[in-house]
Amino acid sequence: MKKFNYIAAATLKQAESLLSKVSKARKGKSVKIIAGGTDLLGVLKDNIHPESPDTIIDLKSIQGLNYIQDDRKSLRIGALTTLQEIAANKTIQENFNLLALAARSVASPQIRNMGTIGGNICQEPRCWYYRAPDNLFYCLRKGGTKCSAVLGENRYHSIFGGIRAGSPSCTDTCPGHVKISTYMSEMRAGKIRKAANTILSNNPMPALTGRICPHYCESACNRRNFDESVSVRSVERFLGDYILDHAAGLMKAPEKKSAKKVAIVGSGPAGLSAAYYLRIQGYNVTVFDKMPEAGGMLTYCIPGYRLSNDVVRKQIKAYEKMGIQFILNTNIGEKGKTLRDLRKKFNSVFLATGTWQQKDLKLDKSDLLTSGMDFLTRIEQYKKQSPGNKVLVIGGGNVAVDVAISALRIGAKEVTMVCLEDRESMPAFPEEIRQAVQEGVKIMNSLGPFKILECKGQLTGMEFTRCTQVFDEHGCFHPCFDLSKKEIVQADRIIVAIGQSAELAYAGKLIKTDRGLITVHPETGATNISGVFAGGDVTSGPSSVITAVASGRKAAISIDAFLSGDKNKESSIEKQARKHEFLDTHIHSYDRSERVEALCVQSSCKGLDAEDHSTLHKQAVESEIQRCLNCGCVAVNASDLAPALIALDAIIITTKKAVNAEDFFSIEKILDSDEIVTEIKIPVQKQKGVQNYLKFRIRNAIDFPIVSLASVLNSNKGQFANTKIVLGAVAPVPLRMHAVEKYLNGKEATEAVAEEAGEIAVRNVKPLSKNRYKIQIMKALIKKTVLEINE
Numbered sequence: 001m002k003k004f005n006y007i008a009a010a011t012l013k014q015a016e017s018l019l020s021k022v023s024k025a026r027k028g029k030s031v032k033i034i035a036g037g038t039d040l041l042g043v044l045k046d047n048i049h050p051e052s053p054d055t056i057i058d059l060k061s062i063q064g065l066n067y068i069q070d071d072r073k074s075l076r077i078g079a080l081t082t083l084q085e086i087a088a089n090k091t092i093q094e095n096f097n098l099l100a101l102a103a104r105s106v107a108s109p110q111i112r113n114m115g116t117i118g119g120n121i122c123q124e125p126r127c128w129y130y131r132a133p134d135n136l137f138y139c140l141r142k143g144g145t146k147c148s149a150v151l152g153e154n155r156y157h158s159i160f161g162g163i164r165a166g167s168p169s170c171t172d173t174c175p176g177h178v179k180i181s182t183y184m185s186e187m188r189a190g191k192i193r194k195a196a197n198t199i200l201s202n203n204p205m206p207a208l209t210g211r212i213c214p215h216y217c218e219s220a221c222n223r224r225n226f227d228e229s230v231s232v233r234s235v236e237r238f239l240g241d242y243i244l245d246h247a248a249g250l251m252k253a254p255e256k257k258s259a260k261k262v263a264i265v266g267s268g269p270a271g272l273s274a275a276y277y278l279r280i281q282g283y284n285v286t287v288f289d290k291m292p293e294a295g296g297m298l299t300y301c302i303p304g305y306r307l308s309n310d311v312v313r314k315q316i317k318a319y320e321k322m323g324i325q326f327i328l329n330t331n332i333g334e335k336g337k338t339l340r341d342l343r344k345k346f347n348s349v350f351l352a353t354g355t356w357q358q359k360d361l362k363l364d365k366s367d368l369l370t371s372g373m374d375f376l377t378r379i380e381q382y383k384k385q386s387p388g389n390k391v392l393v394i395g396g397g398n399v400a401v402d403v404a405i406s407a408l409r410i411g412a413k414e415v416t417m418v419c420l421e422d423r424e425s426m427p428a429f430p431e432e433i434r435q436a437v438q439e440g441v442k443i444m445n446s447l448g449p450f451k452i453l454e455c456k457g458q459l460t461g462m463e464f465t466r467c468t469q470v471f472d473e474h475g476c477f478h479p480c481f482d483l484s485k486k487e488i489v490q491a492d493r494i495i496v497a498i499g500q501s502a503e504l505a506y507a508g509k510l511i512k513t514d515r516g517l518i519t520v521h522p523e524t525g526a527t528n529i530s531g532v533f534a535g536g537d538v539t540s541g542p543s544s545v546i547t548a549v550a551s552g553r554k555a556a557i558s559i560d561a562f563l564s565g566d567k568n569k570e571s572s573i574e575k576q577a578r579k580h581e582f583l584d585t586h587i588h589s590y591d592r593s594e595r596v597e598a599l600c601v602q603s604s605c606k607g608l609d610a611e612d613h614s615t616l617h618k619q620a621v622e623s624e625i626q627r628c629l630n631c632g633c634v635a636v637n638a639s640d641l642a643p644a645l646i647a648l649d650a651i652i653i654t655t656k657k658a659v660n661a662e663d664f665f666s667i668e669k670i671l672d673s674d675e676i677v678t679e680i681k682i683p684v685q686k687q688k689g690v691q692n693y694l695k696f697r698i699r700n701a702i703d704f705p706i707v708s709l710a711s712v713l714n715s716n717k718g719q720f721a722n723t724k725i726v727l728g729a730v731a732p733v734p735l736r737m738h739a740v741e742k743y744l745n746g747k748e749a750t751e752a753v754a755e756e757a758g759e760i761a762v763r764n765v766k767p768l769s770k771n772r773y774k775i776q777i778m779k780a781l782i783k784k785t786v787l788e789i790n791e
Helices: 012-025 040-046 083-088 091-093 099-105 107-115 117-121 169-173 179-189 192-200 208-214 216-222 231-245 269-279 309-322 341-343 372-377 379-384 398-409 430-438 547-563 569-574 594-598 617-626 641-647 661-664 736-744 750-760 773-788
Strands: 005-008 031-034 053-056 066-068 074-078 262-267 284-288 325-327 348-351 390-394 414-418 442-444 447-455 456-471 476-490 493-496 532-534 650-653 658-660 677-683 692-698 707-713 724-728
Touching: 005 456, 012 031, 012 053, 031 040, 074 091, 083 091, 083 107, 091 099, 099 379, 099 594, 099 641, 099 692, 099 707, 117 269, 117 641, 179 192, 179 231, 179 617, 192 231, 208 231, 216 231, 231 309, 231 617, 262 269, 262 650, 269 284, 269 309, 269 547, 309 325, 309 532, 309 617, 325 707, 325 773, 341 348, 341 707, 348 707, 372 379, 372 398, 372 493, 390 398, 390 442, 390 456, 390 736, 398 414, 398 430, 398 493, 414 677, 430 442, 430 641, 532 547, 641 661, 641 692, 641 724, 650 661, 692 773, 707 773, 724 773, 736 750, 750 773
Parallel strands: 005 053, 031 053, 262 284, 262 348, 284 325, 348 532, 390 414, 390 493, 414 442
Antiparallel strands: 066 074, 074 677, 447 456, 456 476, 650 658, 650 677, 692 707, 707 724
């Protein structure tokens, strides 16, 4: 066990104060409170968390937290009351026997003599992956990105799906933090409009990203550990097309409108993203762009075989119908249209001007070379004239790949790409490199331009020298060359695509810049000028579309906070209480050959005017979304007292609030970091019904439940009335059987009724690979409970 500071708190206020100080200070420090210690000491000894607490605050030294009081209206139990005291208390045995039975079922006498009711209901999950010594499995509950039990050993885990205990790997890896598994779950449930709204909450252009996003999410998909990643791009593209087809209902003008105005400079992905999120907040948004058409690089630099301009135009039209105004062919920085002018006319300004300026080679006769950005933006013109027989593309990034493939498709007989990096280090996305090779592009790695070759003003090729290093030991760009090793590549056109930089002439000396990019606050996107924000490539350098989208969304939140005067606006939204929603966590089998065939639908004619891939048909999408594991935590709530307290309508009292037991176990992050449970209050039962606690386990002592059932059975003239049945250890939270209770109401306790109640209880089960047996145990306990009222 690692060393920690031990503090015996004298009062609750002292304990609260210590918790609050540490939670505010943070900086790698953490604190835990100890009650009975039967849970925490094991946690510390096995070192199951990434970090051990620096401080332990002992509550046992606080007087007045160990009591059992009956005031005739309710039973009040102090949080430090031991389980043995609860089990042995005569008042509890006579009037709340369910609680006494549950307490008596816990572990062993030694544990019950130490364990407290407060500690029992706040204990950490008992999943063996969660509890593995030395944090062997960094699971969702502890900040990881997967639940190992879903595809692993899950015999004692949930049969009702999981809960969203953390960010799954797909969402965590996505720069936009799109709730991928959530919208796929909604699509599986047939709620496609809800799924559309879910994806729009983080990504306002899924039809576009579904076509061109590198989809880092797929490389992190937990399904890979079983067979293959889910094709997120295919599903996203289908959903994005659905959104554009139903944009009138899904991308509507806001009902509540603000008089405040926001100017956005640049209509690329960052600018469009900010425009969308500001517009749905009610602001009047005007987007300025220097080009004749909106869309930025989406329109002008991404080849049509990847993203059709028709799709971009359809997306822009949806934004326009929301009330976003586009002013095109406008250069910010000209007289009357300066940044200072914009700031005077608008309440806030967002700069998203991208990186349009092509970086040049510092070689003699470089004027003979073609700019990669110019080649892509003027591709229609290059279609009418030959791009050259032998085209040489300098660069190893995505733009270089787009240039190379485009040159081949418009008539070049031979295209060669040359870059400084080796194949594994090329900055282009791997799938784009694979496509280039498949289409016939020759890639030469680890070579640097040395000399431009020409004859009478006509290009003949380029001489290269061997590149031995691209970056230094600090990760800074610092290429080194072996001049003794040279190679000549013949070409009649050389296109340079070695990166882009930002054009910042419009910023003048007003905006602070660093190394050719606008300097912003990393969290808010604010520049050095009040009310002026910036985002996208102009602040980061060239990146992916989804990264720019995320940057625009973050800036929109900051601008909204700035204009509303509420700096904590985002955090207050995030803090809204949410109940745990059961996920349909599952493993779906499928026909791999059919899936491969469905995902490989391609255009028969490869050119620049039509996209290479088509949107999947509905049936293929429905099959693919079934493959999503909907990663959630499937550990069960192992507390014996939790289902009993819910069945008894208990109230949990803390230093900050009072909450009913069902909500206490169902609401995410119900306790603040500086909040302490102080008392459990159980109202006097209105009817003298039959109370019982059944616990199925392998051993009669020590073991946690495999399935448990807490019940309060009331009857009226031999028929059930106001019955309460709560199951434990079958779901991530104690599960009240509302459907069973409703069915039993007004019925007599017969064999047929008991069996039907069991069938109703298991109607929505989603067993994992190794815990289907729990279904029969559930049904047996339900039947036994129902028939018990006759005894």
